[in-house]
Amino acid sequence: MNYTQNQKISQITQSTLIIGIDVAKDKHVARAQDDRGLEFGKRLIFENRIHGFQKLLDWMERHRKQNGKNHVIFGVEPTGHYWLSLAYFLRAKGYDFVLVNPMHVKKSKELDDNSPTKNDTKDARVIAQLIKDGRYSVPNLLDGIYAELREGVKLRDQLTKQLMIIEGRIQNNIQRYFPEFFDVFGDWEGKAAFCTLRMFPFPSQIKEMTPEEVLKSWKPFVQRGVGIKRATKLVEAAKKSIGIQIGIKFAKRELECLLEQYELYKQQLEQLDTELETLVEKLPGAKQMMDISGLGSTTIALFFAEVGDITKYNHPQQLVNLAGLSLREHSSGKFKGQTRITKRGRSRLRRALYLAIRPLVAHNPIFKALHKYYTTRSERPLKKQQSLIALCCKLLRVLFVIGQKQCEFDGSKLLKGLTQNLSLQAA
Numbered sequence: 001m002n003y004t005q006n007q008k009i010s011q012i013t014q015s016t017l018i019i020g021i022d023v024a025k026d027k028h029v030a031r032a033q034d035d036r037g038l039e040f041g042k043r044l045i046f047e048n049r050i051h052g053f054q055k056l057l058d059w060m061e062r063h064r065k066q067n068g069k070n071h072v073i074f075g076v077e078p079t080g081h082y083w084l085s086l087a088y089f090l091r092a093k094g095y096d097f098v099l100v101n102p103m104h105v106k107k108s109k110e111l112d113d114n115s116p117t118k119n120d121t122k123d124a125r126v127i128a129q130l131i132k133d134g135r136y137s138v139p140n141l142l143d144g145i146y147a148e149l150r151e152g153v154k155l156r157d158q159l160t161k162q163l164m165i166i167e168g169r170i171q172n173n174i175q176r177y178f179p180e181f182f183d184v185f186g187d188w189e190g191k192a193a194f195c196t197l198r199m200f201p202f203p204s205q206i207k208e209m210t211p212e213e214v215l216k217s218w219k220p221f222v223q224r225g226v227g228i229k230r231a232t233k234l235v236e237a238a239k240k241s242i243g244i245q246i247g248i249k250f251a252k253r254e255l256e257c258l259l260e261q262y263e264l265y266k267q268q269l270e271q272l273d274t275e276l277e278t279l280v281e282k283l284p285g286a287k288q289m290m291d292i293s294g295l296g297s298t299t300i301a302l303f304f305a306e307v308g309d310i311t312k313y314n315h316p317q318q319l320v321n322l323a324g325l326s327l328r329e330h331s332s333g334k335f336k337g338q339t340r341i342t343k344r345g346r347s348r349l350r351r352a353l354y355l356a357i358r359p360l361v362a363h364n365p366i367f368k369a370l371h372k373y374y375t376t377r378s379e380r381p382l383k384k385q386q387s388l389i390a391l392c393c394k395l396l397r398v399l400f401v402i403g404q405k406q407c408e409f410d411g412s413k414l415l416k417g418l419t420q421n422l423s424l425q426a427a
Contacts, residue, residue, distance in 0.1 A: 009134035011096075017069040019060060020100075020128030021076045022120040023083045024048075029120040030056060032063045033128050040067055043121050048082065053089050073098060075131040077105050077123065078139075091141055098136040100127045140322075145282060146308045152276050153305035156298075157348070159272065163265045170197075170258050176244050177202050177251055180237040184230065192218055192226045194259075196234070201255055202248055206238035276301045285310065285403040292398075292409045294360040294367070299352055303399060306349035310403030319396045323349045325389065341389060353392040360395070366411035367391060 012018065012035045022029045030044040040063045046052035060072060073096040076083045083099075090097045109126045110116060130136060142150055174181050174188060178201065185193035195218055200206050206214070211231035218226055244251075277297040280286045289300050304310075306322070313319060320326050324345030343350070360367040374387040382390060394414065402409065 005134055008136065011073070012132055012134065013071065015069050016071045016073060017060070017064050017067065018128045018131050019072065019074045020124045020126070020131060021056075021074060021086070022123040022127065023076050023079045023086065024120065025082055028052070028056075028086070029124045030059070031121070031124040031128055032060070033125075033132070034067065034069070035132060037129060037132055039125070043124065048085065053086065057093070072096070073131060075100055075127050075136055077102050077127055087139060087141055097139065097141075098131060099139050100130045100136050104130055104135055140308050140312075142308045145279060146304060149276070149279055149301060150305040150308075152272065152279065153302055153348075156269065156272055156276065159265055159269045163262065163269065166258055166262045166265060170255065170262065173251065173255050173258065174201075177248070178238070178241055178243045180241050180243070184234045184237050191222045192230065195221045197255060197259060201252065203238035203241035203243055204245065204248060206235055209235065211235050273298065280304065285399075285406045288402050288406060288408055289399055292360075292364070294362075294364040295356060299356045302348065302352035306346045306352070310400065313400065316397040316400040319400055320393050322346055323353060323392070323396065325350060325353075325393050325396070350392075353395060354388065357388055357391050357395055361388065361391065366414055367395075370394065370414060 014035055016035050017032060017040075018034065019030055019032050025048070027045055027047055030046065032040040034040070044056065044059045046055045046059075063069075064072060074090050075098045076086070077100050079102075087097050105123060105126050108130065109118065109122060112125070112129075113122075170188065174197075180203075181188070181193075181196075185196070187193060188197065196206075199217055200209065200214075209217075211228055211234075214231040214234060215226070215228055218231070280290075280297050280301045283300075283304055286300050286304070289295060289303075290297055307313075307319060317326070322345050324343040324347065325341050327339050328342045357367070361371045362368070370391060371384075371387050374382045374390060375384055398409065398414070401407070
């Protein structure tokens with residue numbers, strides 16, 4: 001399946017059988033038509049099981065033979081994750097499988113009957129009509145190492161989210177029962193602070209101890225960085241604490257559980273990062289990408305997990321569109337509104353690029369020079385945020401070329417053609 005709108009439309013010919021499918025959790029609805037929009041037969045309701053998929057193929061084959069078609073294209077509106085099993089099944093059978101934007105389905109469903117009615121049968125018909133007009137996209141169904149990488153990155157996001165929740169609950173506990181804790185320790189994750197939370201987290205326990213006893217409790221876990229001065233400060237803070245003094249028993253149990261969960265999630269995250277790094281090193285171009293100063297293995301793993309096999313793309317603009325970084329204009333007549341990015345794409349890829357470009361701008365001399373040029377040039381200077389977005393697109397193009405050619409990063413090519421101001425000369 002092809003990239004441009006004209007090429008998409010040219011895929012639909014007189015010999016094409018179009019099947020639109022409305023996907024649900026348990027049962028799907030399919031409707032068939034030709035390139036002119038003439039419908040064949042009645043709808044098909046089939047289950048989200050192997051016998052249901054086979055029923056779909058039998059139904060499709062019957063319509064194909066009756067109407068003299070030799071090309072079949074299936075299309076769905078992606079609903080959650082329910083369409084994935086059907087997509088992989090049909091792709092394995094060698095059929096063309098495409099996706100229709102849910103927003104397009106919603107906005108075009110009144111064209112046929114001038115009614116806002118919504119049901120599965122109607123939606124399947126609308127999906128087929130959109131495919132007929134070439135208004136579809138080809139899904140990037142990953143397999144092999146890229147599929148493993150996407151699942152690994154998804155798991156990493158889940159662990160990171162859980163870790164942030166646990167961190168918030170730990171700080172909530174500290175603020176309620178010992179708010180002066182942060183007057184003694186700048187960070188609760190430090191060795192001495194973590195040890196304190198493990199053994200004597202509440203003022204009622206600490207104020208009964210001497211500074212020497214506190215220091216002695218720390219020593220097996222913290223070899224340096226804390227002394228009698230810090231221990232004295234902790235004891236004095238405990239004696240003057242305004243923290244809650246009721247419900248201590250189960251508050252301590254809560255904190256113990258949270259600390260155990262925190263250590264478990266952190267350990268799992270470290271193990272997962274190691275596995276992802278090992279996996280990424282096997283991908284073509286990954287080593288050259290990680291050689292760019294400021295880019296780490298986690299960013300490259302996120303990139304490949306969202307993009308998949310880079311050789312399947314023909315142009316870097318496809319990656320820009322995939323990330324939702326392409327520009328949209330809002331103007332009419334003499335009115336000219338602001339130009340913004342569409343944000344219609346893979347949000348995880350867009351977030352990974354944005355989080356990666358910030359340290360690149362801060363520490364990589366090439367991207368730092370580009371950022372300064374974009375924000376200080378005499379003609380149409382960009383705001384800092386606009387420059388970061390432009391550099392995200394630039395980074396995508398760099399990764400595209402490296403992935404295609406497995407070549408080393410050459411920063412001089414990025415600076416070529418720009419005004420040779422002092423910052424560029426220094427870079």
